Amino acid sequence: DPANEPARRFSCSDKIYAVLEINRPGDTTRHTLFATWRNPSGEDQEFTKYSFQLINGRARIWVWLKLRRSAESSLVQFMNPSAGMEEFVGEWELRLRVDEQSIGKKKFEVIC
Secondary structure (H helix, E strand, O other), rough: OOOOOOOEEEEEEOEEEEEEEEEOOOOOOOOEEEEEEOOOOOOEEEEEEEEOOOOOOEEEEEEEOOOOOOOHHHHOOOOOOOOOHHHOOOOEEEEEEEEEEEEEEEEEEOOO
16 A cells, blocks of 8 residues: 655655545546556656546545566676666656546656
8 A cells, every 4th residue: 555655756666656536526427547657768658547436526546656677687686786677767757637637747756
């Protein structure tokens, strides 16, 4: 589960969570959350699509990102813990959308 305190910097080994709390009184319809994780190169790294229904007009949803090193770099990991993770270091951006409405972007940094 995600921590209660927001963070802006993460290690390559962290599981990075984003928590979305929705409060739309009277809304009990189905919705779809789209989360796009954009890497420091400006490319879309991961994409999540999640359907949900509001209960009493409310929902608490989280999405996460877990970075994985390439298979070749696992061999030298014991000498260099950040081997194979270099491409993940830098500023990331998470873009969130519910249905067709953008609900925001969040920037964060990954360090190794």
